[in-house]
Amino acid sequence: MHDSVIQIHNLGKLYRLGGHTRLDQTIPDAINEKIRGAMGLIRRGGLATPKKDNREFWALRNVSFDVALGEVVGIIGRNGAGKSTLLKVLSHITDPTEGYAVVHGRVASLLEVGTGFHPELTGMENIYLNGSILGMSRREIKQKFDEIVDFSGVEKFLDTPIKRYSSGMTMRLAFSVAAHLDPEILVIDEVLAVGDAEFQKKCLGKMSEVAHSGRTVLFVSHNMNAVEELCQKVVLLNGGCVKRCSTDVRDVICEHLFGEDQEHLAHEWVNPGKEFDNPWFKPQRMLLTDSDGKPVNMPLSNNSDIWVQIEGEVDRLDPALTIGYAVYNEAGHALFWSYQTDQSEDRWPKLHKGTVTLRGRVPKRLLNEGTYRIEFIGGLHCRQWLFEPAVHAPSIAMTIQGGLSDSPLWIRKRPGLIAPVIDWKTAA
Ligand SMILES: Nc1ncnc2c1ncn2[C@@H]1O[C@H](COP(=O)(O)OP(=O)(O)OP(=O)(O)O)[C@@H](O)[C@H]1O
Ligand SMILES: [Mg+2]
Incomplete structure (x- = not known):
């Protein structure tokens, strides 16, 4: 007997674009539409009838x-x-088109916001509904009830129908229910995408508690720090196929962030389309230059003048608009962030509507030898991200080799994440 609780074999899922479920539909939408369809509420030729399109994918x-x-x-x-x-x-x-997945055990899943919740039922009713779907008795659910409510922080809204909840509140309750109802297998999709920083931290803590209590957890995230902290194994998917599946978590994360072939990483990013569009600032290009604005060749000496040049279009001026770059090492750890607003206000570069080019210096002799990922980050300070660090932001690579120090002893890569050259003296 082996102890695998999930066996996935040759699994394939084929979507027919323009079939019964539209791309822009959420699952609750699709379910609602099906119900309305069954009740005769959708007329032929009405808005909800999908266009015929036979492309498969x-x-x-x-x-x-x-x-x-x-x-x-x-x-x-x-x-x-x-x-x-x-x-x-x-x-x-959803059912697979080919292959199979066998799952042994009670699964609690937290997928899209609100999945598993009935919009017309109240928060309290939904807690009981979810518990009974998981096979728990009323008494068992009652025992967990206070913990769930406490953790979610939506106590005041327990008698309010879920459809009146904000997406953040729904997420809080959904996470709380999934994590507290003693599932044997917890399946979580991008829980860190919604909710404030404090709640995200609480979620991570709870997930690590669940993980340490011997439960099986499947966790989808774009937050590589969280993945590295929580997971013992990582599966890297690429175009629907498994590219890597390994217990060497760092190595797989590194491959995901940098690509397999670190020698051929892009050193310049040019916006391919509208992916990062927002009403304030449209990023257009990022590259590394010397002090005259000329693109530099890799590898770079640690003692050379390196500037991260970022270009974009300001559509709406906002005093909270902060644009900058983040530096990650090969293991995906953030080494530092820098914004155009780092210094005192009188030294901030002036932003104006239209195309702007900003340049931020990379400090000399701070980094170690190695390849780094430089991310184009930006947001409205304390309000919202426009391109969020380590989650969804354009990036380029920078390789540093040599020039670490003028000392004859310390010219190669040194132990440690960074390799600053420090002043030393003897005390008088
Ligand atoms: N119901 C659907 N009908 C047709 N295509 C779909 C449907 N759901 C997803 N897809 C497509 O399948 C592909 C995989 O989607 P999926 O949502 O699994 O990606 P993901 O890895 O979760 O991405 P993300 O990181 O953006 O959440 C995408 O190209 C998506 O457009
Ligand atoms: Mg997804």
């Missing part, structure tokens, strides 16, 4: 891996890689 293909009892597995990959589709198949929300 494999969102998952030949996916095989096992998950052992008590294992905490991270599923990572770019947008559209198939992560959510995989979790939906495992949670029986």
Whole structure:
């Protein structure tokens, strides 16, 4: 007998674009539409009738891996890689087109916001509904009830129908229910995308508690720090296929962030389209230059003048607009962030409407030898991200080699994340 609780074999999911479920629909939308359809509320030729389109598309293909009892597995990959589709198949929300997935145990899943909640029922009724779906008795749910409510922080709204909740509140309650109702397997999709920083921290703490109590957890996230902290194994999906599946978590994260071939990383990013559009600032280009604005060649000496040049279009001026760059090492750890607003206000570069070019210096002799990822980050300070660090932001690579110090002893890579050159003296 082996102890794998999830066996996935040759799993494939084919979507027919323009079929019964539209791309822009959430699952609750689709369900609602089905119900309305069954009740005769959707007229033929009405708005909700999808256009005929016979294109087919494999969102998952030949996916095989096992998950052992008590294992905490991270599923990572770019947008559209198939992560959510995989979790939906495992949670029986959608059927696979080929292959199979066998899941042994009670699964609690937290997928899209509100999945598993009935919009017309109150918060309290939904807690009981979810518990009974998980096979728990009324008494068991009652025992957990206070903990769930406490953790979610929506106590005042327990008698309010879920449809009146904000997406953040729904998420809080959904996470709380999924994590507290003693599932054997917890399946979580991007829980860190919604909710404030404090709640995200609480979620991570709770997930690590669940993970340490021997429960099996499948966790989709774009937050590599969280994945590294929580997971013992990572599956990297690419175009619907498993690119890597390994317990060497760092190595897989590194491959995801940098690509396999670190020698051929892009040193310049040019916006390919409208992906990062927002009403304030449209990023257009990022590259590394010397002090005259000329693009530099890799590898760079640690003692050379390096500037991160970022270009974009300011559409709406806002005093809270902060644009900058973040630096990550090969393990995906953030080393530092820098914004155009780092110094006293009188020294901030003036922003104006239209195309702007900003340049931020990379400090000399601070980094160690190695390859770094430089991310184009920006937001409205304390209000919202426009391109969020380590989650969704354009990036380029920078390689540093040599020039670490003028000392004859310390010219190569040194131990430590950074390698600053420090002043030393003898005390008088
Ligand atoms: N119901 C659907 N009908 C047709 N195509 C779909 C449907 N759901 C997802 N897709 C497509 O399948 C692919 C995989 O989507 P999926 O949501 O699994 O990606 P993901 O890895 O979760 O991405 P993200 O990181 O953006 O959440 C995408 O190209 C998506 O457009
Ligand atoms: Mg997804």
